[in-house]
Amino acid sequence: MERILGVNIELADAGAGAKMPDGRWKPIPSEDQHCVVEVTSPPASQLMRERAQAKMAGSSHVETGSYAPRLNEISQVCAEMLATEWATENFDKLLAQPARERHLFLFARRHSDESYFRRLSGDREGTPDEDLQPIHLPHGISDVWFRGQATRVGGIQGRWLVKVARYQAASGWHSYTVTLQEQELPAPAGGIADDQVEPCWRRPKDRGPLPDTE
DSSP states (O other): OHHHHTOOOEESSTTSSOSSOSEEEOSSTTSOOOEEEEEEOSOOHHHHHHHHHHHHTTOOOOOOOOOOOOTTOHHHHHHHHHTSHHHHHHHHHHHTSOOSEEEEEEOOSSHHHHHHHHHHTTOOTTSOOOOOOOOOOOTTOOEEEEEEEEEEESSTTSEEEEEEEEEETTTEEEEEEEEEEGGGSOOOOTTTOOOOSOTTOOOOOOOOOOOOOO
């Protein structure tokens, strides 16, 4: 989002359990008005437990199961996803804040969700192009983002090419490709996966919370 919007997003919540969205930024630095974003994924608690258990056992985890690809229904899939209770709770968190714009940024943990998100940003895995139809967002929600395919280039210490789809209430669907250096990224959660680079090699951005303004 930062690369696409040309902004600096600071932590507003930091995962501390507050009712604040995860991040915020000032679209116009000289003004007090903020934009806010909540970053989350569709629920996958069972999958995350299985991954953590495999990590503790020193074994790899392979996701199993099947899902309906729902070709030519990808917009309907998104609409159904955004109408679920977990999505509504995230929208409510955003809407509780006075803000110029309110964004929901989604990433996938399960293969099924990842496949849908990849198709939104242009990677349709050999299937014909799909028409993306408008979806309804609650009044006051400006944007919903879907992180799609991430491709590593140049080895472990190289970079990532990340495709992102974005739905804007005002202008519909958009697709982007963003380059991220591996060194800029935080280490993976220790309970799920080991970091493959040397300690202290990473240099993630300091996202300390912005001071409150009166």
